[in-house]
Amino acid sequence: RKEVEQDPGPFNVPEGATVAFNCTYSNSASQSFFWYRQDCRKEPKLLMSVYSSGNEDGRFTAQLNRASQYISLLIRDSKLSDSATYLCVVNMGNYYGQNFVFGPGTRLSVLP
């Protein structure tokens, strides 16, 4: 089993749609969780950290379920500019600055 798994994608959705991405992780001792977006031929950029109580940033909502070792990202009212690859990242270390594990990514295309 891979350490971090994501929906295989790609997701092709019309503008204005709501889309949800799922991510599961294998290490129950994982400490912190993040969603990054990556545009073609660019570096990954932090979209949002994921907190235990769930958190929202505008059209984006992230949820964490530690019992099920599951993270989700919901995008409402999709824009063309949301087209990117979304990477689930889990910090599986319990000591300083190590062991960020990346999921394989899910590609989203928002269509006009």
Next chain:
Amino acid sequence: DTEVTQTPKHLVMGMTNKKSLKCEQHMGHRAMYWYKQKAKKPPELMFVYSYEKLSINESVPSRFSPECPNSSLLNLHLHALQPEDSALYLCASSQESNSPLHFGNGTRLTVT
């Protein structure tokens, strides 16, 4: 805009060349990372420096040699690379174990 600066942005080198990639951050982060990313794959960890000491080497071939001259700088020395080493090389930094990674723009390396 990124607070982690990488140079050069692009590099083409022959298999007998020696070159270096450079990374700089002024956020006071104590961990710095080198990742390698091939097309349509997530970033793959190469090295981690924590407080200027090499803490993780993910079985990277010796033709890649990292160096951390001080807490703000990270270099990756390249020698006798192979064409399959062509990839996007990403530098990142982080503050604490529950803080996210901050990536530089990357160096796109082509080995001919």
